Amino acid sequence: MQQDNRALLEQWAECVRVMNENSRVTGRARGTIAVCEPRGLMGTTLLIAVPSEATREFLQNRPMSEILDESVGRVLGADTLVAFVVDPELEVQPPTTRAATDARSSDRTIPSLNELEAERTPGSFQPAPGRDAPSGDSVPRSPAGLATTEPGDGAGEYDDLPPRRLPEAAPPVPQQREVLSTGNGSDTSPADSEWDSSARLNPKYVFDSFVIGQSNRFAHAAAFAVAETPAKAYNPLFIYGDSGLGKTHLLHAIGHYAKRLYPKLRVRYVNSEEFTNDFINSIRDDEGSSFKGIYRNVDLLLIDDIQFLAGKEHTQEEFFHTFNALHNHEKQIVITSDMPPKQLTGFAERMRSRFEWGLITDVQPPELETRIAILRKKAISEGMDAPDDVMEYIASHISTNIRELEGALIRVTAFASLNKQPVDLPLAELVLKDLITDDGGQEITAASILGQTAAFFNITLDELKSKSRTRTLVTARQIGMYLLRELTDMSLPKIGQELGGRDHTTVMHADRKIRTLMAERRQIFDQVTELTNRIKQQSREG
Numbered sequence: 427m428q429q430d431n432r433a434l435l436e437q438w439a440e441c442v443r444v445m446n447e448n449s450r451v452t453g454r455a456r457g458t459i460a461v462c463e464p465r466g467l468m469g470t471t472l473l474i475a476v477p478s479e480a481t482r483e484f485l486q487n488r489p490m491s492e493i494l495d496e497s498v499g500r501v502l503g504a505d506t507l508v509a510f511v512v513d514p515e516l517e518v519q520p521p522t523t524r525a526a527t528d529a530r531s532s533d534r535t536i537p538s539l540n541e542l543e544a545e546r547t548p549g550s551f552q553p554a555p556g557r558d559a560p561s562g563d564s565v566p567r568s569p570a571g572l573a574t575t576e577p578g579d580g581a582g583e584y585d586d587l588p589p590r591r592l593p594e595a596a597p598p599v600p601q602q603r604e605v606l607s608t609g610n611g612s613d614t615s616p617a618d619s620e621w622d623s624s625a626r627l628n629p630k631y632v633f634d635s636f637v638i639g640q641s642n643r644f645a646h647a648a649a650f651a652v653a654e655t656p657a658k659a660y661n662p663l664f665i666y667g668d669s670g671l672g673k674t675h676l677l678h679a680i681g682h683y684a685k686r687l688y689p690k691l692r693v694r695y696v697n698s699e700e701f702t703n704d705f706i707n708s709i710r711d712d713e714g715s716s717f718k719g720i721y722r723n724v725d726l727l728l729i730d731d732i733q734f735l736a737g738k739e740h741t742q743e744e745f746f747h748t749f750n751a752l753h754n755h756e757k758q759i760v761i762t763s764d765m766p767p768k769q770l771t772g773f774a775e776r777m778r779s780r781f782e783w784g785l786i787t788d789v790q791p792p793e794l795e796t797r798i799a800i801l802r803k804k805a806i807s808e809g810m811d812a813p814d815d816v817m818e819y820i821a822s823h824i825s826t827n828i829r830e831l832e833g834a835l836i837r838v839t840a841f842a843s844l845n846k847q848p849v850d851l852p853l854a855e856l857v858l859k860d861l862i863t864d865d866g867g868q869e870i871t872a873a874s875i876l877g878q879t880a881a882f883f884n885i886t887l888d889e890l891k892s893k894s895r896t897r898t899l900v901t902a903r904q905i906g907m908y909l910l911r912e913l914t915d916m917s918l919p920k921i922g923q924e925l926g927g928r929d930h931t932t933v934m935h936a937d938r939k940i941r942t943l944m945a946e947r948r949q950i951f952d953q954v955t956e957l958t959n960r961i962k963q964q965s966r967e968g
């Protein structure tokens with residue numbers, strides 16, 4: 427491993443030398459390049475750490491992009507691509523002291539349920555789907571050496587903390603293979619059909635449906651490497667980035683692909699809010715051992731939106747032990763977050779430092795070409811027909827969140843289908859005129875969406891959140907969930923929580939149902955459109 431790193435450092439030094447020979451590289455540019463570091467070479471992608479977004483932009487734009495490409499091409503081969511990750515630590519290089527490990531379990535105190543109550547995601551005292559998933563599979567000795575030992579209860583398991591690992595060069599990324607999906611696509615029973623019940627994987631989120639672009643190339647390559655050789659390439663793999671940029675998609679894709687390669691691999695996807703609820707429920711029900719049984723007997727733990735553990739001291743403590751138990755037994759952990767580890771506030775330092783043991787990579791908003799490619803892929807997979815100029819129109823007006831991008835395409839094709847009209851540019855402009863006006867408004871909140879939804883359907887907020895299943899209430903609730911999903915950054919569990927403590931699979935089901943109904947029932951399309959306009963209007967008025 428060290429040899430690989432040394433080789434990479436030498437190759438990078440050579441790239442820098444070649445760059446510095448170029449007369450277009452100014453003294454300032456040389457200073458900027460000098461602080462950058464190579465972090466890994468994955469297949470044909472070189473990951474370079476830069477100290478700031480400004481440096482990233484500087485290197486991604488001409489003339490530096492050309493100069494960099496040329497020098498990297500000369501040293502590493504013409505097909506080498508460059509990807510960046512921002513590491514603010516590079517700005518000022520602190521001495522590489524590592525705090526002495528604070529990880530000792532002997533002084534662990536069991537929190538009271540009351541203390542824990544404050545941490546949980548309200549309204550979710552239900553077993554999460556898959557909680558009772560079988561965990562006793564015997565796992566073969568895989569090439570990754572997985573599952574050869576059973577983790578214990580965590581006590582004393584982290585006395586010998588591994589040193590920080592520099593990323594190893596991953597094996598070459600082979601041709602992607604077709605990935606089996608587990609669901610049948612039916613709308614009726616989300617918990618059963620949408621998710622692979624033990625791993626809890628969404629069949630739609632596979633590598634094959636993920637579009638690779640400059641913005642996510644490295645994250646994708648890292649995810650792929652981890653799926654191919656769990657616990658051997660990077661452990662943990664930490665992927666961060668803004669909402670709606672594909673982190674969850676990559677997490678599920680890792681799970682699917684790893685399961686495909688190692689069918690007996692025990693995989694578990696969990697959102698950190700669900701992890702919190704599972705943990706608290708286990709304390710409440712005095713089932714701590716079953717919680718450990720679930721989370722410490724996996725070979726691949728995929729944990730989404732770790733930022734939601736911020737400030738939840740007891741849950742973090744439990745996660746810390748889970749992490750250590752898994753890591754010490756060479757089980758793979760993949761984490762996503764909206765922030766890089768260093769910026770995660772509300773986390774104990776020992777936790778943040780563990781996130782940095784493996785590889786940290788980010789996903790950026792996709793550039794125009796990638797957005798168009800995502801829309802094309804989406805259109806094909808969902809059977810939506812739209813010409814290129816419509817895709818381009820949507821992609822050029824919505825740039826920051828892929829969920830919104832997809833939402834726009836759904837609306838345009840739904841409207842065309844309802845009116846039995848072809849999808850063309852004038853129609854797209856008409857349908858999206860309110861959705862893509864440059865808001866300049868305030869952030870859209872859950873309160874505003876739910877308030878407007880309740881008012882629109884002439885019901886109270888309590889009714890909207892209630893358990894009642896009258897037709898109007900069910901429709902209003904599902905539209906509310908759809909709009910929360912499309913217009914905010916809220917996670918599925920959080921949306922479920924806002925609507926009276928419903929499970930995340932219910933939210934997924936509602937989201938899909940409304941998408942489908944929009945194309946089938948004019949009334950639903952009109953209701954969603956009118957509500958969106960009112961919500962956007964309210965945010966503009968402040």
Ligand SMILES: Nc1ncnc2c1ncn2[C@@H]1O[C@H](COP(=O)(O)OP(=O)(O)OP(=O)(O)O)[C@@H](O)[C@H]1O
Nearest residue numbers: 635636637668669670671672673674675800828829
């Ligand atoms: N590169 C991509 N190719 C294809 N689809 C993508 C890509 N990136 C994102 N998507 C799609 O965009 C939608 C949102 O992505 P996802 O839920 O993975 O985002 P996220 O980063 O996890 O957001 P959040 O932080 O809000 O959970 C999903 O439908 C996903 O399939």
